[in-house]
Amino acid sequence: MTASDFILNNYNNSKLNSGTFTWKTPSNIALVKYWGKREPQLPENASISFTLDACFTVTTLEYKLKNHKSKLASDSNNEILKQVQHDDTGYNFDIYFEGEKKDEFKPKIETFFNRIVEYVPFLKELDFVIDSRNSFPHSSGIASSASGMSALALCIMSIEKELNPTITEEYFNKKASFLARLGSGSACRSIEGELIVWGKHVEIPDSSDLFGIQFPYKVHENFKNYHDTILLVDEGEKQVSSTVGHKLMYNHPFSQQRFEQANNHLSELTEVLKTGDLSSFIRIVESEALSLHAMMMTSNPYFILMKPNTLKIIHKIWKFREETGSHICFTLDAGANVHVLFPEIEKIAINNFIINELIQYCQENHYICDRIGIGAKLISNN
Numbered sequence: 001m002t003a004s005d006f007i008l009n010n011y012n013n014s015k016l017n018s019g020t021f022t023w024k025t026p027s028n029i030a031l032v033k034y035w036g037k038r039e040p041q042l043p044e045n046a047s048i049s050f051t052l053d054a055c056f057t058v059t060t061l062e063y064k065l066k067n068h069k070s071k072l073a074s075d076s077n078n079e080i081l082k083q084v085q086h087d088d089t090g091y092n093f094d095i096y097f098e099g100e101k102k103d104e105f106k107p108k109i110e111t112f113f114n115r116i117v118e119y120v121p122f123l124k125e126l127d128f129v130i131d132s133r134n135s136f137p138h139s140s141g142i143a144s145s146a147s148g149m150s151a152l153a154l155c156i157m158s159i160e161k162e163l164n165p166t167i168t169e170e171y172f173n174k175k176a177s178f179l180a181r182l183g184s185g186s187a188c189r190s191i192e193g194e195l196i197v198w199g200k201h202v203e204i205p206d207s208s209d210l211f212g213i214q215f216p217y218k219v220h221e222n223f224k225n226y227h228d229t230i231l232l233v234d235e236g237e238k239q240v241s242s243t244v245g246h247k248l249m250y251n252h253p254f255s256q257q258r259f260e261q262a263n264n265h266l267s268e269l270t271e272v273l274k275t276g277d278l279s280s281f282i283r284i285v286e287s288e289a290l291s292l293h294a295m296m297m298t299s300n301p302y303f304i305l306m307k308p309n310t311l312k313i314i315h316k317i318w319k320f321r322e323e324t325g326s327h328i329c330f331t332l333d334a335g336a337n338v339h340v341l342f343p344e345i346e347k348i349a350i351n352n353f354i355i356n357e358l359i360q361y362c363q364e365n366h367y368i369c370d371r372i373g374i375g376a377k378l379i380s381n382n
């Protein structure tokens with residue numbers, strides 16, 4: 001598929017009226033990381049993630065047809081109307097986050113709309129109210145862009161489905177992922193579950209740089225209900241945004257080796273997910289986390305997102321694994337928090353270990369028990 005397959009042609013806007021859609025969309029955690037991109041939001045290497053379950057965004061999008069359009073078209077000499085017509089070329093929306101009006105979020109949404117309007121031209125014909133909330137605290141250091149952008153993309157796709165009810169579920173999900181990607185790269189992995197690949201990869205048929213797809217092979221039982229307990233080491237805002245981090249991969253001395261390493265890791269992990277080889281899973285996933293942070297530490301300018309407690313937790317995990325033979329491991333996002341990954345079968349022992357030995361390193365002992373999830377859900381449709 002190419003980007004032009006997602007352009008909505010010849011739609012009948014008489015079907016556009018007003019309505020409300022609410023989507024609940026999960027966050028995701030990458031096992032093989034995406035770090036480095038090219039225009040327009042295309043990844044430099046393939047990545048794969050677990051879709052999460054407990055960390056999600058719920059977004060309601062209310063829309064109605066802008067009402068002065070046809071009148072404007074018929075009176076182009078009227079100066080006042082011309083002015084309104086000028087405004088009419090923009091987007092008209094309000095955004096609320098956790099019940100509060102957030103005008104400061106508007107530029108990000110406008111950038112998103114500008115990137116996607118070519119594919120969903122009806123955006124300019126509508127007035128919107130966006131109302132969003134997260135299941136996790138905003139300042140928790142958990143990126144809300146993946147779940148937030150995917151929820152908005154799904155709401156927009158629900159409007160497209162009103163215009164074009166015959167679109168298949170497959171097309172709906174692909175285009176939702178395609179649109180979400182243009183909002184935030186990793187958001188394209190937050191539409192479906194349980195394992196999503198984004199980025200063209202030779203061993204994954206139908207993989208694409210344009211959107212995420214479900215991992216196409218049968219996944220071993222060992223990965224069923226896999227757990228991800230997120231230890232909130234640092235709940236503050238990140239000092240370096242992922243947008244800046246991705247940009248620093250442009251002139252990075254190790255970028256080509258890193259992109260190659262990630263693609264090789266995905267090849268290896270593909271086998272591991274089929275065979276259930278947990279030792280190899282641990283080796284690949286931890287190497288990915290540390291390689292991501294190594295890129296940050298070796299960029300120009302360099303930076304460190306891990307905190308002393310991030311390292312303390314990592315060393316504790318290694319010691320526990322060494323002493324008990326457990327299959328606990330960690331991964332990291334672009335921040336200080338630690339995602340502790342483990343199989344369902346070991347949950348009792350590992351939960352005890354986390355409570356007794358790890359949460360002391362979390363800010364105010366905060367942590368979130370999450371696990372692999374099945375993807376986004378339409379909550380209401382009026």
Ligand code: PMV
Pocket residue numbers: 029030032033034035047143145184185186187242243246292333334
């Ligand atoms: O989607 P972005 O631009 O916020 O980038 C996310 C990058 C990582 O979370 C660090 C890795 C990944 O693949 O999710």
